[in-house]
Amino acid sequence: MVRVAIIGCGIVGTLIAFELSQFPELQVTAFDKQPPAQGATGAALGVLMGVISHKTKGRNWQLRETSLQRYETLIPELEAVTGRKIPFNKQGILMLCAEGDDLSKWEKLIAIRQSQGWKLELWDVERVREFCPHLYLNDKIVAAIYSPQDRQVDPTALTLALVDAAERNGAIFEFGVEVEGLMGGQDAHPTTNSLSCGVGILPVAENFDWFILAAGLGSSALTASLNQLVDIRPVLGQALHLRLKHPLENPDFRPVITCDDVHIVPVGDGEYWVGATVEFPENGGEIPANADLLEEVMARARSLCPALAEAEIIKQWSGLRPRPEGRPAPIIETLPGNSRVLIASGHYRNGILLAPATARSIREMILQ
DSSP states (O other): OEEEEEEOOSHHHHHHHHHHHTSTTEEEEEEESSOTTOSHHHHOOOEEOSTTSSOOSHHHHHHHHHHHHHHHHHHHHHHHHHOOOOOEEOSOEEEEEETTOOHHHHHHHHHHHHHHTOOOEEEOHHHHHHHOTTSOOOTTEEEEEEETTOEEEOHHHHHHHHHHHHHHTTOEEEESOOEEEOOOOTTOOOOGGGOEETTSSOSOOSOOSEEEEOOGGGHHHHHHTTTOOOOEEEEEEEEEEEEOSSOOSOTTOOOEEEETTEEEEEEETTEEEEEOOOBOOSTTOOOOOOHHHHHHHHHHHHHHOGGGGGOEEEEEEEEEEEEESSSOSOEEEEETTEEEEEEEEOOTTOHHHHHHHHHHHHHHHHHO
């Protein structure tokens, strides 16, 4: 039996746990100081911008394509196994283009996606008005890109379903356990005896053969404890949950609307998520949520959809996204000098999107 420890139970950690739990030769134990989906995962909007992304080749596109393909089978698979309903919007993403946007770049991307077997459409303003009469299209909106194969998923519902499904496969989840560090020499196999945590020794007697660090911002401290600093820094994002008396859009066409990095996400029954801000730390310190920046996001959303001015604010939330410093996101690799420690972290704004491909990569690294 190969014993695998996963530290971090956000979307990335739980999807890795589910992926690995399907192999009987692996015994999976996951640890987190909080209940699942409480960190960056719980703050995400779950917008899966893959096909509409300008990433067209190499690792960046491969991760996106693999994840989008997996989501089409993953959601029904989890719902069948657990009996849980996972809100999964298959109506795509509609991105509004403003004056100054280079439409020739979009036309080129449309051709590339077609050659790759994916679909993108360039819409004129009249077609946008026909399908989305609730939107206010001023003279600055000149076109739109419709991506019918991109998706949006409820990150919290998905994460809870993954925990449930993984446990049914025999995975063990230990919540309320804060792992503060690992200890081991060069190329050593860290063991439970060399783990320190906020509540004492971890409640598992056996040694582990693999450690997977999927702790987001907490991954830096864990790697530092092994004398290998993987620098991951926070970027704060704020969002709003709104409710209207009646849904705005046609019930047969309810894509995510995005423009100028602001998303309007329909979540059913006249409710919408709007976000998100992008707030960097000053001088490497804490990031207080900036109310003015959130109001700017909301103002841009209202300019696109004036009816949102009448919406009730149900919830306001924020979360810290883990962004690698000085290198591309995400980090999926073996920790230098420790061949049994794998990093699956630093996904920045694409944790939900890239989690399936990350889990597959980790599986391949362990079962190679």
